[in-house]
Amino acid sequence: MAFKDLREFLDYLKERRDLFVVDREVSTEYEIAAFSRKTSDLDGPALLFTNVKGYEMPVLGGLYGARRRIAQALGLNEDNLLQEYIKKEKQLLEPKLVADGPVKEVVWKGDDIDLFKLPIITNFEKDAGPYITGGIQIARDPVSGARNCSMHRMLLLDRNHLTVYAPMGRQLGIIISRYEDNDQPTEIATAIGVEPATAIASQCRPPLGTDEMYIAGGMRGEPVELVKCETIDVEVPATAEIVIEGRTIPHRRADDGPFGEYPGTYSWVRQAPVLEVTAITMRQKPIYQNVLTGMPMTENHWMMDLAATAIAYQEAYKICPDIKDIRMTPGGTSRHHLVVSIKKRHEYEPRNIITALLAANIGAKLVIVVDEDIDIYNPLEVEWAVNTRVQAERDVIILPTMYSPTLDPSAPAPRSSSKMGIDATAPLGKREEYARVYTPGQDEPYITEMLMNYMKGN
Template sequence: MSNKDLRSFLKEAEAHGELARIKEHLDPKFQASAVLAKLEKEERYPACLFENVGDGAYPVVSNLFASRKRLALALGCEEPELNAVYREREDKRIEPVMVPDGPVQEVVLTGDDIDLTKFPILTHNALDAGPYVTCGASVTKDPDTGIRNIGVYRHQLHGKNKLGIHMSEASHVNYIYGKYEAQGKDMPIAITIGHHPAFYLGCLSFVPVGVDEYGVAGALMGAPLELVKCKTCDLEVPADAEIVLEGYVSATERQMEAPFGEFTTMYGGPHMYHVVTVTAITMRKMPIYLDCFSGHLDHQLLGGTGRLSVIYKTVRMACPTVKDVFMAPSGCCRMSCYVSIHKRHEGEAKNVIGAVLASDPFIKYVVVVDDDVNIFSDSAVILAIATRHHPEQDAFMIKNAKGHPLDPTAYNGYVVTKVGIDATKPLKDFPETVEVPGTDEVDLDRLLGGM
């Protein structure tokens, strides 16, 4: 087995200079997130271990996913290889295995002992409706097939044993919940808080409904995920997790939820949403609470990284010479997509744009560039648009298309206009880009004395 968990990764991250420890006492309402926001303003994105939050009972880790370099570390590769390694492993799923017990059930709380308010659940942004569990991987089961589905959803703290849950219209969990609701039944759910980042990347893989994301998580972690049976519901959860909240989503109960700072960097408005009733808390004796900094890069990269795989695979059917795809933080890692191709035919980029829009309904802007353009640099993509793009012949719009319901430009719930931009060079008669011979051979450390 891999023996990978949150603790093992924090040690690895610290050894690579990727973890900051904050010992000063901080209030879970705004103070911890203010530290993260200040770091973000300075374009610094370490994972942060807050050792003294609230009453100090449990440490909090946040910003874990806010760096592609750190996500690559989680997969044991270098940052430029991240997308390719993810794609390769995603297709080689490793099924989980059951074990009789694990650290996540060292402590079991039920009945009156359940009190979610004892956890240092953070309030992130000024207008958030309250504290939110933002890094819970929720497992449910399709009542018809018995196949597990795992996803990450937002959970507003409603009370000692009550949480909200936002199940977006397009999510697999909403589809599964509809089956329970049609039968007038509550839906069992178990929420894992705290595990290795590769586990979360696997849970957010953009695989079809009916695929157990635990298998993808195992592939990304390099070994079968060890699972234990829940204590109060018929579900399985990772044995090496920090905290699990067992319970059910009511078939009838609703409560007002939000505003909440979303990945768009804007607030989602209040709605009457479903409610989770917690029937048990299981955890390690001294658990680490894992938070995701909502509305910021931590949130965006966590949700967007896994989606790149299916986009690439779909584009490759339209253009076998695609090099890579990227949804940049400037587009919230959801709404804009850059694609690098080795262009062979005029018009090929238009087909690529169509493939991207078909692969992910949330994407609103697609820019296709040549393979000499660094798609991980906004400025390089904008330069390509500025110098290679003819708006009258190389751009088009699709009106009244289905987008993301949280897109602030959407109308009628989720309808948007989508834009495709071909920023590739004509195959003939186009000026060469400037370059300086010998650039790659220059040793700046030697010349500048390590400056």
């Protein structure tokens, strides 16, 4: 089932008691972020704040702070989510250009442009200021001509300027530098509050030249409807709540940061391109959306998890079709640590998996490969495999500093990391020596039942 727009998804959640309308007065400074943090820690509902101090607009927070809502956004069940997601990601559907759409109901141009009228949120104690965190940036690559969609934080600088944190290596960063090679600005539209499959599709990582709007259409099972922007040659989702149109100022950079980022640490001050806003369009009674980053797991992690894990799965599958399961662990920020379980058929297969995943453009810095008998969702079992099946000098691979698209504070230089792989599989043909001990009957239901009854006081 495709949601027509964000509002239809919110209605769907409300029916399931998974959207909490908060009518108590709240501040854009920290308070909305604090609520969003708590609801993702509790695996709680999405939050719609209808009484935001100093603003007319309601603010949506915590929408993607639970895994179930990522699945619902795509019309999928949580069971077997990764495999179903991989199928969806491959179904491309061309977007449809339409003449008009709700996002044009209100248009601010010229002196009407004022970013201070948007309830932009300050999320963390040491943040440089209010950041737009829930915007999807849409721009055209000058080389391939293809559209690119991705999410990048934007620091509010003044009434018509924002930073765009699109570092080199990110496709938007490459696009900006390609325009700057010819001293040209980059036209960027930032869509806030889009229909949920489009938001999740923005996190796919196809090679530059593939338009994520096709992927979004495939995920929805219906084309994404796009309308032309007012002041730039870019198309945006017709049902977005708010669109900020703008052009980068070639070669202009501004301080961006500190900002509380997905590793759960601050991203300190860096230089980021500056965007000059040329128009803001919106629906009547628009909903502003904030997306929380910070300590795992919260919105940013859940939104990115499937796309990155899908890349890792497909890379590992090329080497070992008997891959049983794969996971980016929450403690590894759902980005830096991967655990893979396989049915090993060659002694050195794990080494190929390790090097392939460490080199894949997803930012993994630790890959652990275990045998199929290990439950990768149980950290005790993974550590037990590392403990009983690993000898460091034989089974640990360390790669020197490589390019790595992360914000890891331990990195020796931005976008780089040294990497490690651990082959925690038992040697082939020696399974018996490594088998776990077992007492016949230990899993008998009557034993569990008797113990549980006693513990409950029955």
